[in-house]
Amino acid sequence: MADIPQITVDQVPENAAVLDVREDDEWRAGHIMGVKHIPLAEVPQRLDEIPEADTVYVFCRAGGRSAQATTWLNGNGFNAVNVDGGMKAWDAAGKPMVSEDGSAAAVI
Template sequence: MPQQVPTVSAAELPEGAVVLDVREDDEWVHGHIDGATHIPMGEVPSKLDALPEGDPLYVVCRSGGRSARVAAWLNANGFDTVNVGDGMGAWEAAGRPMVSETGQPPFVR
């Protein structure tokens, strides 16, 4: 189990928050938060220079598991991150805005 990391719900994610989405490419293209940076979980350690600057940086995945692991790892390596604990599934359920890369209406996959 990942170490405790600061966590917020999708409903508590502040407007204008700097967001890192760690889902896989096939999840990202169907629906994501506009302005989020996409780096799949497995690529984060090798792409630290591509992380957006945020204080804190909010990390999101589909339901909060992958993002919790990434946030814990980043925090252990000197970053200030917060996990979005219920993820994009809750973001979509709350009717918060999303964009898609497919040309179709966005949805969480």
């Protein structure tokens, strides 16, 4: 298996193009404001919605699904990077999140 490019949450550039591949319930509970949400299973059918950028930073809850998405995207012409630890690491680092219903944002 090829090496998957990855970085830590502290290495994600400000204003980066971010793709969140978690499921809808995870997304609603807490996510990074302004990022694109496409559940992992829908990524192949929704390529036209992937943020246009030199690099797309891919998140999931802990890093497994985003690694799969990163591998798939890189095999299909994108420059994608997995964010190690995903939203759990983002939350642990105290980085800002929002929820869809206005409640306190959480990683589920």
